[in-house]
Amino acid sequence: MSAPQRWLAALVLGLVLAAPQARGEYGDVVLNRYADKAGVRPVVFPHWFHRLRFTCNVCHSEGGFKMRAGSNDITMGEIIDGKFCGMCHNNQIAWSAEFCHRCHTGRPGLAGGFYGSQDPSGPSGGGDFNQRRH
Amino acid sequence: MKKHKLIAAILLGLSLAPAASAQQFEKQAYDKACASCHNTGIGGAPKLGDPNDWRVPVAAGMARLYKSALEGTPKGMPAKGGLEGRNFTNSEIQAVVDFMVDKVKVALGATAGAAPGAAPAGAAQPLPPVAFNFNRLLKPMDKRNLPPSQDGIHDPANDGTLMLQPPMEGMADLTRSRFGNNTDWVASLQGKKVTPRWERDNPFAEAMVMDLDILRAPKAAVQDVVFPHKQHTEWLDCSNCHPAIFVPQKGANIISMPLILLGQKCGVCHGTVAFPVSECAKCHSQKKGASQAAAPPAQKATGKP
Known part of the structure; x- marks a missing residue:
């Protein structure tokens, strides 16, 4: 490798390392199937916050959330109808869907999938940094 | 002063x-x-x-x-x-x-x-090499538990971001660990430091806990795996895992670490929301062949990999 090439490689590496890293808390899922297109921020769902208050059973068994990032087709219409997030986010158990900016908190343009966790990137994994599913 | x-x-x-x-x-x-x-x-x-x-x-x-x-x-x-x-x-x-x-x-x-x-x-003497980090995607602990406005995925310009509870505040009283959220959720639940509801509408509903260990003996030179139903059924319903992820039948499930790392089998949760696979000994917890040496306890069922 010649000297200019080395410099270039170092520069690229530096840029990559210096780029702001999306970390998130372990178990954070970003949902951005529709948000960006609709002109709102993506949703960040924090698993840790919810499991402090509810067992997995409540959402993944009673609530019908499939346990795979990207496999739940969640729309605001369904939430307002009391499905998915709307089974609790209805102003009775938790804040209602009118408080947009409490859930739609993600950086615009963020791809969907797990962030804080070690992200399964296999064929049917939850998507990884390069290949998000939604 | x-x-x-x-x-x-x-x-x-x-x-x-x-x-x-x-x-x-x-x-x-x-x-x-x-x-x-x-x-x-x-x-x-x-x-x-x-x-x-x-x-x-x-x-x-x-x-x-x-x-x-x-x-x-x-x-x-x-x-x-x-x-x-x-x-x-x-x-x-x-x-x-x-x-x-x-x-x-x-x-x-x-x-x-x-x-x-x-x-x-x-x-x-030459310095001993720094141990290879098991999984580069696992972040060092000091980079975790950041408040939403600093974690890189929340938009700090959004008012709602500042209303969210920071992880360190929410999980401050829980049993700490070195993996995942830096929180040992199972220990926290058993120690009643966290009391999540089992059902949405019934605060008195309790999980149907099944205390049954499943032993799996991997062919590789690693310790045997003891799968405890107890800790899992405290959080999850049977239908979360059976039959879609694990066929509830002895010998019917092929499980391997590559599958788990790809987010299948145990990896559906372990690595995403439950403790990550870097914690080998939490699953590979029994000395190899220990169950064959002694008669298995009454509560143990064995499953071939």
Whole structure:
């Protein structure tokens, strides 16, 4: 490798390392199937916050959330109808869907999938940094 | 002012008193910030007073030990020992490192506690390689539990972001661990430090806990896996795992670490929301062949991989 090439490689590496890293808390899922297109921020769902208050059973068994990032087709219409997030986010158990900016908190343009966790990137994994599913 | 006096007192103590009493501060600091891991050796932390655990780190030199203590290591040592040690100054942390090394100094030979920067006797030997980080996607602990506005995925320009509870606040009272959210959820639940609802509408509903261990003997040279239904059924319904992920039949499930790393089988949760696969011994927890040597207990069912 010649000297200019080395410099270039170092520069690229530096840029990559210096780029702001999306970390998130372990178990954070970003949902951005529709948000960006609709002109709102993506949703960040924090698993840790919810499991402090509810067992997995409540959402993944009673609530019908499939346990795979990207496999739940969640729309605001369904939430307002009391499905998915709307089974609790209805102003009775938790804040209602009118408080947009409490859930739609993600950086615009963020791809969907797990962030804080070690992200399964296999064929049917939850998507990884390069290949998000939604 | 008080702090200055304290430091002055420590320095005075260090210079005058014999080692045992001068180490009062270090002992207290150790108990506060380090003991939870270094007393027991959790996660590979060198145990206090165990020369075998300390031989390699001490041979690598005090400068390197100080650096690991101050900045943390990829193996799991949090910077300054984590939250509890965050308020200690660098020199105080170094003093605690000296205190810990002192405990094994006699066993390792008198050179161990050399002054900072001084070349240890073992300097001629090549430094042991830094252990390869098991999974590059696992983030060092000091990079976790950031408040939403700093975690890189929440938009700090959004009003709602500032309303969200920071992870450190929400999970402050839970049992800490070195993996995942830095929280041991199973231990927290068992210790009633967290009381999540089992059903949405019924605060009195309780999980149907099934106490049945499943033993799996991998072909590879690793410890056998004991799968505890108990800890899983405290959080999950049977239908979360059966039959889609695991066929509820002995011998019917092919499970391998590659599958798990790809997010299948145990990897549906372990690595995303439950403790990650870096914690090998939490699943591979039984000595290989132990169940064949002795008759399996009544509560154990065995499943072939």
